[in-house]
Amino acid sequence: MSISIEIARRIMDACKQRAQELRSPVSIAIVDAGGHLVLFERMMAPYGWATGNISLAKANTAVMFNQSTDAVAQWGSGIPGFASSMASMTQGKFIMAAGGWPIRMGGTTIGGIGISGGNAPGRDDDIARAGLAAIAQAPAAPVYRHPAPQPSLQPAPAYPSMPSPIPAPASSPAPDIAPMPQTANSMYLGNEREPSPDDEQLPFKDYRESNGGQT
Secondary structure: OOOOHHHHHHHHHHHHHHHHHOOOOOEEEEEEOOOOEEEEEEOOOOOOHHHHHHHHHHHHHHHHHOOOHHHHHHHHOOOOOHHHHHHHHOOOOOOOOOOEEEEEEOOEEEEEEEEEOOOOOOHHHHHHHHHHHHHHOOOOOOOOOOOOOOOOOOOOOOOOOOOOOOOOOOOOOOOOOOOOOEOOOOEOOOOOOOOOOOOOOOOHHHHHHHOOOOO
């Protein structure tokens, strides 16, 4: 994410307004997250030509270290040769002086601002912070969200109801039936009984005589 031209112009207008209130014509440089120049204005033209390069160096330094140039000056001054080395490596786009700030939106650094040419101590920093306040107070752009899909409101189809199943009658227990006696050689019906071994067996001739000769 990087700064847009619309946001850069909003910051520029706020800085110019504050500079006019302080009667301090300055040079204002606004760069993107990669340190590339987005917007620049030198209010004291044609004079103050050096302030243009200084403001651009302040904006780049703020983006490079993601902190104000005043903070970089406080800890960088204790490192021997730090300022000259950084200025050489960045081709002059590094400076340790107040007036540069990173531009952040939503916790992300999207660019940097540098002010140079203030006619009193602290003026550059005051003008830069006025530009940052302009985007901090601006309402956030509305975010469009696709509406959630609505559930279908079509009525469910009606189906004929099925008749309830008729329960089967409970079956009565079968009566106890004594098994009929069976033997290996005969089956008996009614009142017939199996002859006892004690029953008298008549010979066939005597049996005919007892029945009148009928068989």
